[in-house]
Amino acid sequence: MSGVEHQIAIEVRDVVKRFGDHAAVNQVSFRVRQGEFISLLGPSGCGKTTLLRMLGGLEMPDQGTILLSGADVTRIPAYGRNTNMIFQQLALFPHMDVYKNIAYGLKMKGTSKGEIRKSVERVLELVQLPGFGTRKVSQLSGGQAQRIAIARALINQPQVLLLDEPLSALDAQLRLDMQRELKRIQRESGTTFIFVTHDQEEAMNVSDRIGVMRDGVMLQYGTPDEIYERPADRFVAKFIGDTNLLPSRVLGHEGDLTIVETAGEAITVHIGQGQQPSSLRDQGHISIRYEYVRIGSEAEGLRNRLTGVIRDVRYGGTMLRYTIEPDGVSEFPQLTAHVPHFPGKPRFSPGETVTIGWEPQDAVFFI
Ligand code: ATP
Numbered sequence: 001m002s003g004v005e006h007q008i009a010i011e012v013r014d015v016v017k018r019f020g021d022h023a024a025v026n027q028v029s030f031r032v033r034q035g036e037f038i039s040l041l042g043p044s045g046c047g048k049t050t051l052l053r054m055l056g057g058l059e060m061p062d063q064g065t066i067l068l069s070g071a072d073v074t075r076i077p078a079y080g081r082n083t084n085m086i087f088q089q090l091a092l093f094p095h096m097d098v099y100k101n102i103a104y105g106l107k108m109k110g111t112s113k114g115e116i117r118k119s120v121e122r123v124l125e126l127v128q129l130p131g132f133g134t135r136k137v138s139q140l141s142g143g144q145a146q147r148i149a150i151a152r153a154l155i156n157q158p159q160v161l162l163l164d165e166p167l168s169a170l171d172a173q174l175r176l177d178m179q180r181e182l183k184r185i186q187r188e189s190g191t192t193f194i195f196v197t198h199d200q201e202e203a204m205n206v207s208d209r210i211g212v213m214r215d216g217v218m219l220q221y222g223t224p225d226e227i228y229e230r231p232a233d234r235f236v237a238k239f240i241g242d243t244n245l246l247p248s249r250v251l252g253h254e255g256d257l258t259i260v261e262t263a264g265e266a267i268t269v270h271i272g273q274g275q276q277p278s279s280l281r282d283q284g285h286i287s288i289r290y291e292y293v294r295i296g297s298e299a300e301g302l303r304n305r306l307t308g309v310i311r312d313v314r315y316g317g318t319m320l321r322y323t324i325e326p327d328g329v330s331e332f333p334q335l336t337a338h339v340p341h342f343p344g345k346p347r348f349s350p351g352e353t354v355t356i357g358w359e360p361q362d363a364v365f366f367i
Contacts, residue, residue, distance in 0.1 A: 008070065009034045009160060009192040010055065015064030017050050024050040025061075026216035032160075032209075034069075037186050037193045039203035042213035043239070048196045049164055051213070055194060056085045056162045068159060084158040086149055088165045092137045098124075099133035102152045109156075123151040126185055143174050147181065154189055161186075163195045167202065179205045200240050204228070212236050228289075230270065233366050237287040244293070244335050245285045248365060258365050262286055263326040267304045268360040284367040292362035293337035295322060296348060299357030306356045308335065310348045320347055324356055 010032040017025040025047045032038050040048040053059040054066060057078035066074045073081050092101050099120055106116045124130050127147035140148060153161055167175045183206050186193045197203050203210045204224045211221045220232035231237035234245060248260040257268050269286050299305060311334060312323035322337045335356060348354055
């Protein structure tokens, strides 16, 4: 086995899970490197929890293979795998103190008292709650309870920690703090984390790579940058951040770029990852993120240019949000541009005609 293969913590190959005749997870394949923080992201019901449960051995696939560190664990139940899972409801034992909660797993394994003490101290340090052993679970804040649940899950030094929306019950500020904490704990412990969330910002904040799911299918698996800048299709583009989607028609190709007609102009763009090279006259959409659209003098000299009329401008502190109607095309969607703003910078007013522009690498075409 090569060195690279050694570092693969998880490999999922063509996994399918059906409930009745509905495929909750449909032909999903991906690989996770040792020590990566992976998020499974998608709307409610897309199959992320089912996929996580299969990784943990709580659910058996109907088809496909799951490997942990190269070993086939597809048919091995949870207790036979070196994985651990944290659920949305933390399920700390309310009648035990923090120490006993954390020690529970090791005690069940018959580990010596001395070893247990050392391990509990180690994980309490890791989650930055040293000295909390004698606290009652009922005396913990939401964030502290969360950390104790993580400490309890890490005490067995699992190869992989599986987390099912563990932050969803926390308020917004605590949630942000805990995202940073999770990331720190993951880095310091070197454990591979698989994290389920339906919150795209949360996934972007914590992940090395993200698997975007919809209707049981993994539409794209990549780094936050790849997914944001090179979304595989319209769903991913819309689900991750805000974007303009403009109806377009293929005119031709130029190297790995595609020329399309958008609002009556020839526009040069990329093709979405995983899309087949398009045929001439194929109809689709181009996606341009709000903040990639330049207007006025900032658009001069850019390869792709349209003209349009400003219909609305909103002040957003660090940026202005312009709504622009491209010229000459009836029933064409309005475009949104987020333009960085600072005091004294001139603004455009509703009714003004402006040039709108972006570079080819800033737009993606999908059928
Ligand atoms: P959520 O964010 O709401 O938890 P999810 O993306 O985690 O959603 P899953 O819980 O994996 O989605 O569910 C995927 C699909 O499988 C859904 O349509 C769900 O109703 C169905 N499903 C999940 N578990 C079962 C089960 N035990 N029996 C029947 N159907 C199930």
